[in-house]
Amino acid sequence: MEGKRISYHDSVQKVYERIKKDGMINIWDRFEAQGFGGDPDKRCPFCLKGARCDLCSNGPCRADASIDKRGVCGITADGMAMRMMLLRNILGASTYHYHTEQTIKTLRATAEGKTPFKISEPEKLKNFAKRLGVDISGSDNDIALRLCDFVKEDFNRAYDKPSKIVETLAPKERQEVWKELNIFPGGIYGEMMLSNSSCLTNVDGYYTSLALKAMRLGVSMAYQSQIVNEYCQDILFNIPRPHKMRVNLGVLDPDYVNVIPNGHEPFLGFAMVQVARKPEWQEKAKVVGAKGLRIIANIETGQEMIQRWEMDDVFYGFTGNWIMQEAILASGCIDIFVCDMNCSMPIDPIYAEKYKFKLIPVSEVVAFEGITDRLNYIPQEAEKQAEQLLQMAIDNFKERRASVEPVTGLDMSEAIVGFSTESILDALGGTLDPLLDAIKNGTIRGIAGLISCTSLRDNGQDVHTVSITKELIKRDVLVLSMGCGNGALQVAGLCSPEAKELAGPGLKAICEKLGTPPVLSYGTCTDTGRVADLIAIISNALGGVPIPDLPVVAVAPEYIVGGFGTNKL
Secondary structure, eight states: OOGGGTBSOHHHHHHHHHHHHTTOOOHHHHHHHTSBTTBTTOOOHHHHHTOEEOSSTTOOEEOBGGGTBOOTTOOOHHHHHHHHHHHHHHHHHHHHHHHHHHHHHHHHHHHTTOSSOOOOOHHHHHHHHHHTTOOOOSOHHHHHHHHHHHHHHHHTSOTTSOOHHHHHHSOHHHHHHHHHTTOOOOOHHHHHHHHHHHTSTTTOOOHHHHHHHHHHHHHHIIIIIIIHHHHHHHHHHOOOOOEEEEESGGGOOTTSEEEEEESSOOHHHHHHHHHHTSHHHHHHHHHTTOSOEEEEEOHHHHHHHHHHSOOOSSEEEEOOOGGGHHHHHTTSOOSEEEEOSSOOOTTHHHHHHHHTOEEEEOSTTOOOTTOOOOOOOOGGGHHHHHHHHHHHHHHHHHHHHHHOOOOOOOOOEEEEEOOOHHHHHHHTTSSSHHHHHHHHTTSSOEEEEEEEOOOOSSSSBTHHHHHHHHHHHHTTEEEEEEEHHHHHHHHTTTTSGGGGGGSOHHHHHHHHHHTOOSEEEEEOGGGHHHHHHHHHHHHHHTTSOOGGGSSEEEEOSSOOTTTTGGGGO
16 A cells, blocks of 8 residues: 555655654554455455344354345344444434534533633524524523523434424425335434334344434434534534635644644634633743644544634644544644544554653543543533643643654645535525526536545545545536545645636636635535535525435545444435
């Protein structure tokens, strides 16, 4: 594995050379070692097909549909594969909803005046609450508290009691289809219980039934977890609006104290930016010999942050997505890696020891072998916790700078980030008509939502995502990019205005007219809910055209099934 088989990005390839020189175990070599016969992509064919099960002591079992070879219990290959898919959906939904619960806790504590945050978008608060039928009288804080109460009640609704959130937000024509198929969900906790209970050995082994339960859980997750999560984060931290952002590994300068919030939740990341912008904290960094103190956005926590807040000399830029994590850590520029609820790798302690940075979990769901220090996020203590983390980073700088040779000369560029339904409407003059007219007259052929993770399967990091995106824009398809794949396209230069030169003539003309890139940076993987809401708005604007009839597609070119991937599809 070398060159583009490592990564699409030259910066990652360069740091990989350093990792190899240092003799460090790494994701690329581990992936290659899992292959058979020298082929990194050749794996157990039963496992690749999902036709393998170890859920009971009679297994592991292998199934083969072509010869009706079944598991010991009698489950078919189709049932086995779909049961595993549903289990992965449960993993994804529960992890997404963990994030949503943290967001609601933060919004509630903020409305009670107990966090360093504020309600930054009162109009969105009122509009969202009104959509859900929540009373919007009184102060912004009163409305926020009632909104928190409403969504919490819906989350805990029994699985056989229809979700009020889904009833309110989902397109009516879709709701009728879901009811006909018996996949209209109740509360998300009840749905996870129903799905999980169905996956026990000798309970539900019928692939059709399992697939319908996966769809039902997906509807629940998209509307209850994702839309509520992202819209409440908008209310707290701003609606995403287009602005420039530095991207790629070149944002890491070894002469600064570099703080990396990592994962999916932006709360402590935002709190650290607010503290680090105070002159006294910049002075603290200079006292230990650094040029200053910087917060560097990373992975999905970083996407949540860069979509909403503009860069400056403190909130300096964004690195990339999760597969380049070891490259980020091996850069020799990191003083603290702050790990919230996802996308921190079990290997990180080995890198922390080698490259002299602090590794601090800030969520009860994150743990590392050999790491005992932690600081679990508490909304009411966010500012104090941010200060503690920044002080750890400052205290680390001298040892790191004296003992670790940094990698320099890494690439850095700028991307346009921060698109949302609201900002797209603003760019179009407050109405979708220009976009719809462009689709109707064939100027552009449609819209593709790429809600992608990143994988080493079959090719290097981000190679598939970049290749597919280039092909789409060449064919005059506007791309909305989310998830780790969004980081791929930002770093690859496709979220910059210059990328219009790679677009077909129709899309290029639209880009020139509106001053936008052909790929709109639309957020994280949890923005799947946001794009679902946008699709509903497009449907309504066209007079209620059924969703399947719209020139819109959502897909994950590279996905990770074990955590979030299946719930993106």
